[in-house]
Amino acid sequence: MHLRPFILYQAEKYFKAKHFKWDRMTILQLYMALGGISYYFSLLEPSKSAAENIADDLCRKLDEAKKGADYLEQLYNQKQLSLEQILRLL
Numbered sequence: 001m002h003l004r005p006f007i008l009y010q011a012e013k014y015f016k017a018k019h020f021k022w023d024r025m026t027i028l029q030l031y032m033a034l035g036g037i038s039y040y041f042s043l044l045e046p047s048k049s050a051a052e053n054i055a056d057d058l059c060r061k062l063d064e065a066k067k068g069a070d071y072l073e074q075l076y077n078q079k080q081l082s083l084e085q086i087l088r089l090l
Contacts, residue, residue: 005036014038020046030054 006014011031015022022030030050034040044053 003038006031006038006041007036011036011041014041018046020044022050026050 008028008031012024012027015027015030020027030041030044030053033054
C-alpha cells in the first residue's frame with residue numbers, strides 16, 4: 001500500500017482533531033520539518049511544545065526504532081529469524 005504524505009491542509013486538520021493547541025505557524029514549521037509524514041505526526045504529544053516534541057521525544061523515539069530495526073536485520077542476516085517471524089513481531 002502506497003501512502004502519500006499529508007498536504008499542509010490535512011496536517012492542520014490532523015493536529016486540530018488530535019487536540020494540539022499549536023498556531024498555524026507552528027504547524028507549518030512542523031510540517032516542513034517532518035515532511036508531512038503521518039507516522040512522524042503520530043509520535044508527537046499535544047501536551048508538549050513543538051520544540052520539546054522534536055528535540056526530546058521524536059529524536060529519541062526514532063533512534064529507538066532504528067536500533068530495533070537494526071537488531072531485527074542483524075537477526076535476519078544471521079538466519080536466527082525468518083522474514084515471517086520478523087513481520088509477526090512488527
